[in-house]
Amino acid sequence: MDFFHALADPDNTFLKLALAVGLLSSIAFGIIGTYVVTRRISYLAGAVSHCVLGGIGGALWLKAIFNLEWLDPVYGALLAALVAAFIVGRFGHNPGQREETMIGATWAIGMALGIIFIDLTPGYFDITSYLFGDILLVSSQDLKLIIALDLIIILFVTSCYHQLLAVCFDEEFARLRGLNVELFYQLLLALTAVTVVLLIRVVGIVMVVAMLTLPAAAASLYANRLSGMMLLAIFLSAISIVSGLGLSYNANLSSGPVIILFAGALYFLMAGWKKLYK
Amino acid sequence: MNRKPPIIKITDLDFSYHEHPVLEAVNLEIEKGELGSIVGPNGGGKTTLLKLILGLLQPDRGRIEIFGESPEKGRQKIGYMPQHAHLDPLFPVSVLNVVLMGQLGKQSGGLFGGYPRQALETARAALNEVGLSDCEKDSFHQLSGGQRQRVLIARALCTEPQLLLLDEPTANIDPRSEENLYETLVRLNRRMTILLVSHDLGFVSQVVKSVICVNRQVIIHPTSNINGTLIKEIYGGDFNLVRHDHRCDKDGHHPNKPAV
Numbered sequence: 243m244d245f246f247h248a249l250a251d252p253d254n255t256f257l258k259l260a261l262a263v264g265l266l267s268s269i270a271f272g273i274i275g276t277y278v279v280t281r282r283i284s285y286l287a288g289a290v291s292h293c294v295l296g297g298i299g300g301a302l303w304l305k306a307i308f309n310l311e312w313l314d315p316v317y318g319a320l321l322a323a324l325v326a327a328f329i330v331g332r333f334g335h336n337p338g339q340r341e342e343t344m345i346g347a348t349w350a351i352g353m354a355l356g357i358i359f360i361d362l363t364p365g366y367f368d369i370t371s372y373l374f375g376d377i378l379l380v381s382s383q384d385l386k387l388i389i390a391l392d393l394i395i396i397l398f399v400t401s402c403y404h405q406l407l408a409v410c411f412d413e414e415f416a417r418l419r420g421l422n423v424e425l426f427y428q429l430l431l432a433l434t435a436v437t438v439v440l441l442i443r444v445v446g447i448v449m450v451v452a453m454l455t456l457p458a459a460a461a462s463l464y465a466n467r468l469s470g471m472m473l474l475a476i477f478l479s480a481i482s483i484v485s486g487l488g489l490s491y492n493a494n495l496s497s498g499p500v501i502i503l504f505a506g507a508l509y510f511l512m513a514g515w516k517k518l519y520k
Numbered sequence: 521m522n523r524k525p526p527i528i529k530i531t532d533l534d535f536s537y538h539e540h541p542v543l544e545a546v547n548l549e550i551e552k553g554e555l556g557s558i559v560g561p562n563g564g565g566k567t568t569l570l571k572l573i574l575g576l577l578q579p580d581r582g583r584i585e586i587f588g589e590s591p592e593k594g595r596q597k598i599g600y601m602p603q604h605a606h607l608d609p610l611f612p613v614s615v616l617n618v619v620l621m622g623q624l625g626k627q628s629g630g631l632f633g634g635y636p637r638q639a640l641e642t643a644r645a646a647l648n649e650v651g652l653s654d655c656e657k658d659s660f661h662q663l664s665g666g667q668r669q670r671v672l673i674a675r676a677l678c679t680e681p682q683l684l685l686l687d688e689p690t691a692n693i694d695p696r697s698e699e700n701l702y703e704t705l706v707r708l709n710r711r712m713t714i715l716l717v718s719h720d721l722g723f724v725s726q727v728v729k730s731v732i733c734v735n736r737q738v739i740i741h742p743t744s745n746i747n748g749t750l751i752k753e754i755y756g757g758d759f760n761l762v763r764h765d766h767r768c769d770k771d772g773h774h775p776n777k778p779a780v
Contacts, residue, residue: 403634414602415621418595418598419625467613467617
């Protein structure tokens with residue numbers, strides 16, 4: 243197996259780095275994905291992830307026009323994701339006010355702005371790795387950021403487990419008990435936004451929502467507790483990423499789509515199994 | 521005589537959705553110890569009245585006092601059971617954790633962390649009250665409709681309320697669980713005030729002390745006054761009686777009701 247030989251090769255650090263990033267990002271995918279699925283905000287997460295392109299385009303343009311060497315596109319991506327999360331969280335969560343239209347508009351405008359900024363930026367820029375991800379391009383800087391993200395997520399979720407559970411299970415009741423439902427909701431969306439930005443390295447803008455939802459949705463079919471759903475989703479996500487990375491390396495395919503295919507196949511297998519045998 | 525302030529006091533209240541009047545000129549006082557049923561046709565404003573009492577909706581005009589305070593403050597003393605239809609039926613959560621949600625906001629701030637030991641005791645006592653002590657480790661999504669409703673009543677009890685508000689606790693449950701539910705309510709009424717929304721007038725006249733009729737206007741009647749004329753008045757004549765099937769319901773279920 244080329245993949246395992248390459249992993250064992252002490253000189254081949256980029257593959258080890260990719261594997262480490264993949265495994266560590268499973269933690270963020272599994273935990274945040276569980277909230278995205280149970281709180282039913284995958285459409286919101288989709289809007290946030292597509293707005294990221296606007297931020298990347300804007301940052302590239304500013305960098306080229308004003309010679310801002312320090313301006314990494316990831317800063318633009320983070321800003322765009324957080325702004326988009328705030329907009330859809332603040333205005334896209336108003337039952338009966340056609341929130342889907344609002345979310346869809348944010349989705350499309352964010353992406354369109356990104357493409358226009360990239361058109362305006364002098365020189366050639368290939369956005370394929372942002373759109374579809376390329377886990378083999380990750381740096382040790384990415385690894386540090388993902389470790390920090392995992393730690394923040396784990397800290398937040400362990401300290402507010404019951405409060406988040408109440409907000410996701412029955413928002414109205416949580417509000418009546420005096421919980422600041424809006425604050426928890428915005429925090430959850432902000433964490434979703436940061437997760438999306440850091441993890442587009444792995445599967446890209448277009449498919450990052452699939453990695454947030456497929457492992458968690460498959461886990462929800464078998465889990466009886468939110469915490470169990472998180473652990474199972476982390477496990478399924480790790481399996482998809484490691485298998486996807488291995489197969490794409492061996493077969494010389496793009497890593498993002500192969501990872502997504504593994505996650506999708508797992509989801510349908512598990513859903514089918516449940517239908518047949520449970 | 522030292523008369524205590526009423527638990528709920530609504531004065532000259534109007535409420536409308538998008539300029540469409542739902543409640544008009546409502547005056548209502550609920551005294552401590554009441555066991556009242558809120559009845560009326562669909563769209564008559566029953567759930568709206570509950571949400572106004574809970575401070576989830578704001579009146580266009582008039583005042584609402586809950587335990588002598590604004591609904592936002594007074595609602596801390598209210599245990600509320602919503603209809604469970606709006607909950608995700610697949611949500612992975614244990615029965616005990618659902619009931620424990622009633623204790624949120626009880627600890628200092630309630631913003632972070634887990635539950636203290638005493639919260640666990642309160643939750644178990646509430647489960648015992650609705651007869652579901654053996655189910656605390658079960659998953660909410662594995663329960664029947666009637667059991668879920670009882671879990672949500674336990675969650676409301678777990679808030680240690682002085683007023684219990686139940687939105688259609690008799691919807692979708694079988695006659696035997698319904699009987700158990702009435703016994704539970706009568707027992708609970710010895711220590712707290714209870715208001716429930718119910719479609720079942722047969723039950724209403726047997727257990728509750730008064731009927732609160734909501735059909736744009738709100739009129740409170742002692743149950744001893746319930747008769748055919750009143751039912752017609754509540755539901756707006758024979759046409760609605762037939763449409764809502766209440767006459768049949770009343771006569772058909774009457775002999776099966778427990779004598780209380």
